[in-house]
Amino acid sequence: MERDLGVPAPALQRVFFEQHWDEVVHGRAALRDRLAPALAEISPSVTCDAFIDYWFSNDAHIDHCLLSELQALRCEGIEVHLATVQEHERAAYLWDQLDLRSKFDGLHYAAALGCSKPDRAFYRSVEAAVDLTPEAIFFIDDKAVNVAGARDCGWTAALWTGQQTLRALMDQQRWNVS
Template sequence: MAVRCLMVDVDGVVVRHPDGRRWDADMEADLGLSPDDLQRAFFTPHFEDIVLGRADLHERLAPALAEIAPHLTSDRLAAYWFEQDGHLDHVLLDDLAAYRAEGLELHLATVQEHHRARHLWQSLGLNVRFEAMHYAADYGCKKPDAAFFRLVEERTGFAPHELLLIDDSLRNVEAARACGWHAILWTGELRLADALAQAGL
């Protein structure tokens, strides 16, 4: 049976910085907060719990900022982060829409926490372009864990061979294939049709 659903990653695929820079590249100049300090005080000790839905973003971010950047609120930093990390690849989205028009379902499969997931889905309008978003904090597990792929199958009703993952992480691509999915490694160098054809799909 042919592929019936494209499962598309967000960061590095749907969201791609046109100049290749990180979202926090100008953060120190813009907000007076060093990316290294944020990594040390927040991302390294807390983000795993947040992205797996075991803790809320603001509950962990606010005390970290009180230590390293007391002039910033967690709301202010999150708004900056989500805006800077929200550059949509409209060429890819238009290519995906063409497949949707032919009858394929489009879903997102991504490692996100709840607040950014809502921002992507509602504020950036991805809910108009995709049928559903499957994300780590909602599932309590993340790619490349096999449990994530199995939960996607259960929630969608698609069999593994009906699903195709488009992801920029080789680990995730290999994990999807190990679960019986089709998968391609996305580099952004080819148009979607060419990338699928190159993969024999």
């Protein structure tokens, strides 16, 4: 980011993320409303559009093996939802530009819910949206704290490291797909 755009990461962290990210990611402030003044201060030649385009395209890492496994579950009639900590524009980018819309049955994200993982309210909001009991949900995440949060809500949950297949994790957790 610093090499490609001239935006120093430590300054961006201090001026934007530390001061504004909580409000943005929880939907209480618009990304551009908070990012534009930060960029004007630390890197005035970089527009919000240029920065956001760079950020979103360079920070979108899809695990295609996992996505394939999830698609197999969908083909069996199991609903697959994406529950993520995103602000509105990035959620829209993932859903529409990366076409995750065609891969998942629903998107549940922090800015729309007003809370984020591992907050109990996040998991309860997702439960309500999908209309499932906690026991009917199998959840994977790449952060142990989020897995613990899901388990605290009664969800069957496993840490995703990419070292095992999704089916192996489901079996290991004794979660029955039927």
